[in-house]
Amino acid sequence: MTTLKPSYKRVLLKLSGEALMGNMEFGIESNMMSRVAREIAQVADMGVEVALVIGGGNIFRGQGLAESGIDRVTGDHMGMLATVINSLAMQDALEKIGKQSRVMSAIRINRVCEEYVRRRAIRHLEKGRIVIFAAGTGNPFFTTDTAGCLRAIEIEADVIMKATKVGGVFDSDPAKNPDANRYTTLTYSEAIEKNLGVMDMTAIVMCRDNNLPLRVFNLNDEGALPATITDLSIGTTVVLEKTA
Secondary structure, three states: OOOOOOOEEEEEEEHHHHHEEEEEOOOOOOHHHHHHHHHHHHHHOOEEEEEEOOOOOOOOHHHHHHHOOHHHHHHHHHHHHHHHHHHHHHHHHHHHHHOEEEEOOOOOOOOOOOOOHHHHHOOOOHHEEEEEEEEOOOOOOOOHHHHHHHHHOOOOOOOEEEEEEEEEOOOOOOOOEEEEEEEEOOOOHHHHHHOOOOOOOHHHHHHHHHOOOEEEEEOOOOOOHHHHOOOOOOOOEEEEOOOO
16 A cells, blocks of 8 residues: 655644534534544644644634624634634544644633743644644734734744635636636735635735745545645645746
8 A cells, every 4th residue: 555645744724613613503513523633633644743723703703793893802802712712622622533732822821721832832743743723813903814824934834724615726706606717826926916815915925925835625525634735736736936
């Protein structure tokens, strides 16, 4: 049996909170959480160092709360706490299958998880622990996409893996246009110029300016995460410049 070699040594996986809902309308669906945890464990078993950033949209979304009348800063702080809930749930799911993990929060909540310290996070990764970064950047007005890019740059990840509900980046919405074409490779400049909605603009610019590759893939395809680690043809790869 041939074992495929992973394309990366250290990755950061960006999950939306909605990815954990499964078929539910809100909250955490246990079977979906368990499946994602198993796939993360498969990646770790390849010898890849894995970090995660999980959104909180399945519980609270700061911007949405602000639109309902709650102060935006207060709403964003509530959203940060939602990401802590999701991160602790993921830690539990990983540890149930024998994978050591650490939750590191950008806001102080020391009774339930560690405070984020860059050097400590890198040390956890080097020891084979899966590190889950919670509470975004710790500041309001920044999305968890931006937090994911920031943490990926700080820990010197080889790539940021963005899990979505579609198989990559398309030239139009594949849910509305069955003839939408998937990009295999994009540059950050193309993604910005064509306004393809890969991530929010702050995150895209941050990745571009730090030459951090981005992979976009469909988490709903079972086994997609470990497959994407070894097969560069899956999903869409966004890079600084295309190679000849």
